[in-house]
Amino acid sequence: MIKLKHLLVLFRHLTIRTVEKGEVFIRKGETKKQLFFVRRGMVRSYHVSEQSEDITFQLFPEYHIFGNLHSIVFDKPSEFYYEAIEPTKVYTIDYDDFFDMFLKNPNVSVINKTYVTKRVFNQAFNRVQGFVFLSPEERYQKYVKDFPNVVGRAPDKYIAHVLGITPVSLSRIRSRIATKVSGAKVK
């Protein structure tokens, strides 16, 4: 059984970076293979296209791991930006150095080598399940349950895109849920 405490011990050995809101960890086009552990604050990944606005792909609050997956997994340049949306502190390590850590630090060997892989895969797989089996409203309810430390903290417009809907639609969903819960719409 792996505890966050163990993961924390591991990342304590790594590079610490403290940034202001708005700072970018990874830019589109970059190919550096880095892993990040969010110790404090929040990070969002987003995609920019010519025609439309930024579209947020994922939000990473404390104790979440993110990285340039396009580079790490697919050996391609990053398609996303990764930006702090709060004053944020992260632990960073180069991905290729990452697995060496296990050899050099016997005290962190409690952490299964594939733990990070599984965690990241877990994120993606669970999201796909949400898109296939749940309605947008159910998806939001699940998100509130799974990420109570994100909802009400990150802007709703970010959460909306994570859920695959527009901010306007999410606002209506929230209003709909409030009506259901209280029995009557609060004007």
Add this chain to the structure above:
Amino acid sequence: MIKLKHLLVLFRHLTIRTVEKGEVFIRKGETKKQLFFVRRGMVRSYHVSEQSEDITFQLFPEYHIFGNLHSIVFDKPSEFYYEAIEPTKVYTIDYDDFFDMFLKNPNVSVINKTYVTKRVFNQAFNRVQGFVFLSPEERYQKYVKDFPNVVGRAPDKYIAHVLGITPVSLSRIRSRIATKVSGAKVK
């Protein structure tokens, strides 16, 4: 660079199973950790709930890898059934034996140990990107492009659920696309 040829060599050493249409490889609730390589035919994973019909989660044509991910990644019982929807031939191996293969067979060591992991993650990650950035219609167009050997072969109702929409809606999308392409609707 890993080629399908190499993967094929690897799986040639494994258990071969040939089944009829309708046979089930993995049942909901099972915890066996197995990897499958589809050599011929097609497999679908699906979820059954009390109220609604089966909902197809994914389709695996030739040269695709599938497995009991709920067990392999999360150490939980499978939530899905995995069923052949055509006469199908698969190569099977127990997941824990899988990585031993690399040690015992130097001739297949060209295959990166993490290749399978990356492939499976790729599937999930790309799907999430589709759900976040594309409309249902665009998602279908992309699916046709990415899986031409599935479209027109597997029932559309399966593909619809994979794309997160209803079979009726997919039928309308197909009709809409046909109208756009030909300029006029064929009655």
Add this chain to the structure above:
DNA sequence: TCCATTTCTTATCTTTTGTTAATGTGTTTA
């Protein structure tokens, strides 16, 4: 070949979403 079953399409209606824009409501900062 014929019948039964499954799948796909079409229609109707309701609900939800996307889009755009206007209006509130805070927050920041100059």
Add this chain to the structure above:
DNA sequence: TAAACACATTAACAAAAGATAAGAAATGGA
């Protein structure tokens, strides 16, 4: 404090999707 800005909500309309049902087409067996 006032102005500027970002975000959330609401409204109005068009477009799309869900649900249900009926009919057409395709498929599979006997």
